[in-house]
Amino acid sequence: MNGMHIGFDLSFAHTEGAWARQGSWVGQDFPNVRMYMELARTAERAGVGMLFFGDGSGIPSTWRGSIDPAVEWGIQWPRHDMSPVIAAMSTVTEKIGFGLTYSSTFMHPFYVARLLNSLDHVTGGRIAFNVVASTRGADAANYGFAELMDHDLRYERMEEFVAVCRALWDSVAPDAIVRDRDTGRFADPSKVHPIDHRGRFFTVKGPLASVPSPQHHPLIVQAGNSPRGIAASARLADLVFGFGGNLMAQHRHRKLLDEALLAEGRGPAEVGILWATQVIVGRTTAEAEARRDAVHEFWSEEAVATYLSHNAGYDLSTLPESFPLAELRDEIVAANASPAGLVGSLIAEFGENHTMSRAEFFAHGRGRATGLDHSIVGDPATVADALEENFAATGSRGGYMFSSPLAMPSGFAEISELLLPELRRRGALAPAYPGATLRENLAV
Numbered sequence: 001m002n003g004m005h006i007g008f009d010l011s012f013a014h015t016e017g018a019w020a021r022q023g024s025w026v027g028q029d030f031p032n033v034r035m036y037m038e039l040a041r042t043a044e045r046a047g048v049g050m051l052f053f054g055d056g057s058g059i060p061s062t063w064r065g066s067i068d069p070a071v072e073w074g075i076q077w078p079r080h081d082m083s084p085v086i087a088a089m090s091t092v093t094e095k096i097g098f099g100l101t102y103s104s105t106f107m108h109p110f111y112v113a114r115l116l117n118s119l120d121h122v123t124g125g126r127i128a129f130n131v132v133a134s135t136r137g138a139d140a141a142n143y144g145f146a147e148l149m150d151h152d153l154r155y156e157r158m159e160e161f162v163a164v165c166r167a168l169w170d171s172v173a174p175d176a177i178v179r180d181r182d183t184g185r186f187a188d189p190s191k192v193h194p195i196d197h198r199g200r201f202f203t204v205k206g207p208l209a210s211v212p213s214p215q216h217h218p219l220i221v222q223a224g225n226s227p228r229g230i231a232a233s234a235r236l237a238d239l240v241f242g243f244g245g246n247l248m249a250q251h252r253h254r255k256l257l258d259e260a261l262l263a264e265g266r267g268p269a270e271v272g273i274l275w276a277t278q279v280i281v282g283r284t285t286a287e288a289e290a291r292r293d294a295v296h297e298f299w300s301e302e303a304v305a306t307y308l309s310h311n312a313g314y315d316l317s318t319l320p321e322s323f324p325l326a327e328l329r330d331e332i333v334a335a336n337a338s339p340a341g342l343v344g345s346l347i348a349e350f351g352e353n354h355t356m357s358r359a360e361f362f363a364h365g366r367g368r369a370t371g372l373d374h375s376i377v378g379d380p381a382t383v384a385d386a387l388e389e390n391f392a393a394t395g396s397r398g399g400y401m402f403s404s405p406l407a408m409p410s411g412f413a414e415i416s417e418l419l420l421p422e423l424r425r426r427g428a429l430a431p432a433y434p435g436a437t438l439r440e441n442l443a444v
């Protein structure tokens with residue numbers, strides 16, 4: 001048993017009011033790369049395994065069909081391609097890893113395999129690829145889709161996408177590069193092969209016109225939550241992201257993943273889950289609780305509704321005064337979005353036949369949008385106790401992806417400087433950076 005791995009999810013460190021809250025860096029706003037470089041140094045000092053950027057290219061527009069509220073209040077917007085920021089962070093650090101997200105539904109595997117190979121070189125073997133199927137209409141609309149592709153078909157495409165990436169990363173053998181200065185011979189052609197891939201979704205000749213990278217295959221991360229998504233995790237992921245904060249749902253995810261891994265002939269002990277978890281830590285519990293309470297100042301009704309509608313893939317302004325939960329879930333499924341979010345957890349809690357009022361739904365939704373329905377709040381010892389207990393109860397394989405800091409950079413600095421030393425003192429963390437690559441450092 002290896003102890004907990006820790007990642008920081010930086011995707012929404014600058015949105016949803018975090019940029020304006022106490023503890024945010026005045027004069028160094030998103031996307032100032034120096035802010036990220038400094039955070040990378042702080043996180044590495046604390047032994048954090050990975051800094052992670054999710055991705056979504058569309059501005060939330062599901063609520064009333066308009067981008068205006070998302071733009072006005074900075075809800076899941078703005079979002080840049082963060083690959084250059086990762087390159088910059090890697091130049092001021094030596095050990096910490098970086099996770100980058102691309103969509104297998106919208107991107108092409110040749111482009112992504114090539115980019116990740118380059119990033120693996122620049123970072124010295126510290127890059128992970130978080131592959132997502134994308135469940136949001138606003139993203140799809142930027143890539144020529146009037147509707148989301150069928151949910152399960154997206155995962156079929158993801159599996160082929162990753163298979164093509166892996167074949168491309170293998171298309172130049174590690175010992176193909178000769179660089180013989182005496183003869184001038186650069187490489188051995190017998191070790192460089194086309195892949196001649198012809199599949200349902202992609203046709204790719206190959207080989208990759210690149211030099212093999214330190215990890216050869218960047219670490220593959222994936223976050224499927226539906227049965228089909230979890231089957232894809234078992235086929236292609238080295239590491240899985242899961243939704244944390246709800247022990248019952250975490251048990252379900254771990255169990256389904258273990259079964260799917262066995263069905264693929266892989267050992268459940270091989271694949272860890274990093275649970276997306278919001279922690280609010282202070283020197284004292286009172287300080288942490290005061291920070292938590294300040295979160296409500298940002299979240300207007302409109303901000304909550306914009307956030308929830310985008311994530312659900314359903315315009316919640318059309319909700320009737322009361323409705324059975326199953327009806328809402330069926331509409332979300334019919335729109336090919338993911339039922340895994342708020343609606344999925346309400347069904348798990350109340351049952352699918354439960355009739356819920358609109359007001360009740362939005363009250364739960366506020367907890368989800370703010371993250372406060374599943375956050376762990378307190379002084380370092382209180383938070384560490386809760387994390388240790390949860391880790392043991394979910395199989396002790398993986399760890400935590402800390403998400404939605406209240407302010408950037410202070411939210412992550414507090415975790416680095418208060419919480420992680422407490423966990424390390426207890427021997428609860430995996431050893432920091434035992435290997436040369438991210439793959440070695442995040443092994444369970």
Ligand SMILES: Cc1cc2nc3c(=O)[nH]c(=O)nc-3n(C[C@H](O)[C@H](O)[C@H](O)COP(=O)(O)O)c2cc1C
Pocket residue numbers: 053054055056101131132133134135136223224225226227228229230241242243276338339340401
């Ligand atoms: C830590 C974490 C990070 C995620 N990052 C992204 C992301 O960057 N972009 C995205 O479209 N989805 C992201 N997701 C959502 C998943 O890709 C997936 O759609 C979700 O878990 C629902 O599963 P399903 O598609 O199998 O129903 C993330 C999920 C988790 C738990």
